[in-house]
Amino acid sequence: MNQHAKIEEKKPFWLKDNFAPVMAELTEMQLDVTGSIPPELNGRYLRNGANPPSGETAHWFLGQGMIHGVELQNGKANWYRNRYVRTPLMAEGSNPMEAFGDMTKSLANTHIVGHAGRILALEEGHWPFELSPELETIGAYNYDGELKTGMTAHPKVCGETGELLFFAYGVAPPYLTYHRATADGELVQSEEITVKGATMVHDFNITRNHVIFMDLPACWNFEAAGDMGLPIQWDESYGARLGVMPREGTDKDVVWYDIDPCYVYHPLNSYEENGKIVLDVCRMAHIMKPGAPDVPPMLYRWTIDQAAGTVTETQLDDRAVEFPRVPDSLVGLKHRYGYTAEFGAGGPAAVAFRKYDLETGASTAHNLQGRMGGEPVFVPAAGASAEDDGYLLSFAYDPSEDKSELVIVDASNVEADAVARVHLPTRVPFGFHGSWIADPA
Ligand SMILES: [Fe+2]
Numbered sequence: 115m116n117q118h119a120k121i122e123e124k125k126p127f128w129l130k131d132n133f134a135p136v137m138a139e140l141t142e143m144q145l146d147v148t149g150s151i152p153p154e155l156n157g158r159y160l161r162n163g164a165n166p167p168s169g170e171t172a173h174w175f176l177g178q179g180m181i182h183g184v185e186l187q188n189g190k191a192n193w194y195r196n197r198y199v200r201t202p203l204m205a206e207g208s209n210p211m212e213a214f215g216d217m218t219k220s221l222a223n224t225h226i227v228g229h230a231g232r233i234l235a236l237e238e239g240h241w242p243f244e245l246s247p248e249l250e251t252i253g254a255y256n257y258d259g260e261l262k263t264g265m266t267a268h269p270k271v272c273g274e275t276g277e278l279l280f281f282a283y284g285v286a287p288p289y290l291t292y293h294r295a296t297a298d299g300e301l302v303q304s305e306e307i308t309v310k311g312a313t314m315v316h317d318f319n320i321t322r323n324h325v326i327f328m329d330l331p332a333c334w335n336f337e338a339a340g341d342m343g344l345p346i347q348w349d350e351s352y353g354a355r356l357g358v359m360p361r362e363g364t365d366k367d368v369v370w371y372d373i374d375p376c377y378v379y380h381p382l383n384s385y386e387e388n389g390k391i392v393l394d395v396c397r398m399a400h401i402m403k404p405g406a407p408d409v410p411p412m413l414y415r416w417t418i419d420q421a422a423g424t425v426t427e428t429q430l431d432d433r434a435v436e437f438p439r440v441p442d443s444l445v446g447l448k449h450r451y452g453y454t455a456e457f458g459a460g461g462p463a464a465v466a467f468r469k470y471d472l473e474t475g476a477s478t479a480h481n482l483q484g485r486m487g488g489e490p491v492f493v494p495a496a497g498a499s500a501e502d503d504g505y506l507l508s509f510a511y512d513p514s515e516d517k518s519e520l521v522i523v524d525a526s527n528v529e530a531d532a533v534a535r536v537h538l539p540t541r542v543p544f545g546f547h548g549s550w551i552a553d554p555a
Pocket residue numbers: 224267268316379380546547
């Protein structure tokens with residue numbers, strides 16, 4: 115092994131192979147397509163991820179956000195662009211671990227969502243950053259000064275009302291704050307929620323009538339951080355709980371349910387049925403546990419019986435799956451199907467998109483045949499009537515070309531070949547979350 119290969123070998127996974135950042139911001143209007151792009155897909159697929167400009171970071175979660183996007187219209191791919199989210203943190207080259215107090219010093223690297231006509235790039239400790247449809251950074255967005263905390267990277271747009279329900283967590287009090295914005299983008303509620311301490315609260319759950327917080331033992335610990343990159347450490351003595359609150363409730367309305375210690379980065383979805391709350395989640399036995407290797411995430415179901423005061427936990431599959439999605443229109447409502455990234459041996463990247471039928475318990479997969487992808491984002495077909503009548507969109511990396519594609523898969527028949535592959539001029543590093551931002555009707 116030569117010296118260069120030895121240095122590469124020693125790098126952590128997020129700085130090598132297709133996790134490594136790209137150095138150029140590109141705009142490409144001439145894109146080759148294999149197959150045919152469904153003509154009803156009019157809008158932009160946008161995806162966020164960590165892309166450290168220096169090429170180095172202490173943890174996968176700590177690189178500056180870069181958005182990769184493809185615009186589709188009338189069966190044609192109009193453009194591919196990749197752009198940094200230009201926050202003050204990027205301009206100053208600051209250490210994100212020293213930027214907790216200033217709500218503008220965001221990495222903005224985790225998710226990108228559309229709400230009330232705005233496109234917001236999100237991370238979980240700071241204000242959102244608004245972007246133009248061409249991915250230029252407009253600036254920090256704080257609801258005309260009303261938002262006093264950051265915003266989670268996983269706000270939920272209610273499939274029925276269009277409200278944006280979200281929270282923020284703090285490494286200092288208040289440790290947890292709940293927020294609710296109207297479909298028009300007016301922040302109408304902010305409530306402090308009492309929890310015991312500072313934990314990493316990455317995501318949460320909504321149903322038609324409730325929100326459900328996950329208070330899990332990934333605890334901020336600035337003394338014990340060591341060389342882990344993120345000052346977060348597993349601490350089972352903290353306990354693990356789910357907190358159920360009416361959507362317009364307050365701290366005193368939260369009912370907490372103890373569960374077995376575990377971590378959930380991402381729920382698939384949750385809903386209410388027959389007086390119970392059902393949550394399908396990608397559950398890990400632990401994370402960031404000193405001396406213990408990470409364990410794969412697997413699909414589980416929690417069923418909360420509010421009348422009986424109980425939670426039952428059921429493992430639904432033993433495959434390693436993450437980045438779960440349902441159609442945006444079903445967030446908080448009953449889903450039959452869930453779409454996930456099925457991980458292989460090469461780290462947190464998808465070798466297949468696995469589709470679960472939660473009614474029958476069966477699953478099917480779209481094998482990426484040597485390419486590696488990410489979170490499958492569901493986009494409905496025109497006039498769709500069946501829940502799975504639509505498409506899954508994701509970037510996929512082709513190691514033989516060292517380039518990436520936007521793959522478009524028929525969600526009703528995932529085992530078939532991709533209906534279209536839009537060939538991009540560069541590789542797109544494996545990243546985090548994305549959205550389909552449809553053109554205005
Ligand atoms: Fe996430």
